Amino acid sequence: MRSFDVLTPSNILELVQALKKATANSKILSGGTDLVIALHERRIEPDLIIDMSGMRELDYINEDNDNIYIGAITTFTQITESQLLNKYAACLVQASETVGSRQIRNRGTIGGNIGNCSPAGDTLPVLMVLEAAATILNSQGNTREMPIGDILKGPNRTALNYDEVIIGVKFPKGKGNWISSFAKLGSRTAVTIAKINVVLNADYDADTKTIRSARVGLGAVGKTAFRALRIEEMLKGQKVSDQLTERLSEELSKEIENAIPGRASLPYKKEAIKGVAHEAFEKLLNSI
Ligand SMILES: Cc1cc2nc3c(=O)[nH]c(=O)nc-3n(C[C@H](O)[C@H](O)[C@H](O)COP(=O)(O)OP(=O)(O)OC[C@H]3O[C@@H](n4cnc5c(N)ncnc54)[C@H](O)[C@@H]3O)c2cc1C
Structure with a gap:
């Protein structure tokens, strides 16, 4: 293994100084659950590692009137234990609960999940x-905001420059009665073919039992996670019923045909997603 330097910034000022030394070959380390394996397997040979794990100021979950904020080095375990996230983002809590083992959840971070940009990254x-x-944040000390969908460029490929790093995530609390759920098929130990993630987020009118607006996310069925916009449109204004659950699962199955045409895993995933869709919808309705 080639030798490399390690910098361990403990605050933003030191992180900016560290980013000034970064090259296209440098790597950020947060929990190390992906990066250390890549190092051991010699898939990467960095010249410099910037270890963010000691940056306590990036370890938070908080809110203001409009948004929820999560620091980049917040772990999956912290997410699962957050009352705030249980209230405003049940889907994120449920997704974090399914990640790897307890050890992985204790170390793996939300910033690392985005930075790793795996097609199967649960968050x-x-x-x-x-x-x-x-x-x-960049090496000049400037910050910019980018929607998560724009960051994901392909398997293990983000839109970030080499002198940039994710320092936090924010999302709106949403006006209305937003409820959400996450369901997943497959685990790290299973074969890759058996992976699918479905996320539902709906503004639900409890009086009329109608979905005012919906967002549907899919993972592990393409090069990156994506939103099923056609299905979101289909769900709008629909009354919750068994028929709607059936329709959702059929439509998700079609969505997979469009996402991975000709892929060896298609016949399996096309059927398997129906069960995952049922589970996600059931979880969503249980949260009402
Ligand atoms: C046994 C096992 C099981 C796993 N199971 C799951 C699972 O079920 N679901 C799942 O989604 N993942 C799973 N993973 C993958 C991994 O745990 C997650 O991707 C985790 O979120 C990575 O976070 P980390 O802090 O450990 O990242 P690191 O390993 O430190 O970094 C991962 C990548 O992101 C980059 N990076 C890290 N932090 C930042 C940042 N702040 N800004 C920009 N780039 C950054 C790094 O340079 C590196 O390329 C598993 C891994 C293992 C080993």
């Missing part, structure tokens, strides 16, 4: 249906 379709944006 990615979730953050998309929450209409989340990442706050990105």
Whole structure:
């Protein structure tokens, strides 16, 4: 293994100084659950690692009147234990609960999940249906915000420059009665074919039992997570019923045909998603 430098900034000022030294070969480390494996397997040979794990100021979950804010090094365990997120983003809590093992949830971070940009990254379709944006810091000390969907460029490929880093995520609380759920098929130990994530987020009118507006996210069925806009339109104004659940699962199955045409996993995923859709819809209705 080639030797590399490690910088361990403990605040934003030090992080900016560290980013000034970054090259196209440098890497950010947060929890290390992806990066350390990539190092061991020699899939990467960085010249510099910027270790953000000691940056306590990026470890938070808080709110203001309009938005929820999550610091980049917040772990999956912290997300699952947050009352605020249980209230405003059940889908993010449910997704974080399904990540790997307890050890992985204790170390793996939301910033690392976005930075890794895996097609199967569990928080990615979730953050998309929450209409989340990442706050990105660069080596000049400037920040910009980018919607999560715009960051995801392909497997393990983000829109970030090498001198940029995600320092936090924010999403709106949403006006109305937003409820959400996440369901997943497959685990890390299972074969890759058996992975699908479905996220539902709906503004639900409890009086008329109608979906005023919906957002639907899919993961592990394409190069990146994506929103099923056609299905979101279909759900708008619909009364909740068994027939609607059936229709949702059929439409999601069609969506998969469009997302991965000709892929070996298509026949399996086309059927498997129906069960995942049922589970996600059931969880959504249980939260009412
Ligand atoms: C056994 C096992 C099981 C797993 N199960 C799941 C699972 O069920 N679901 C799932 O989604 N993932 C899973 N993972 C993958 C991994 O745990 C997650 O992707 C995790 O969120 C990575 O976070 P991290 O902090 O450990 O990232 P790191 O390993 O530190 O970094 C990952 C990548 O993101 C970049 N990066 C890190 N932080 C930032 C930042 N702040 N800004 C920009 N780029 C950054 C790094 O340079 C690197 O390329 C699993 C991994 C293992 C080893």
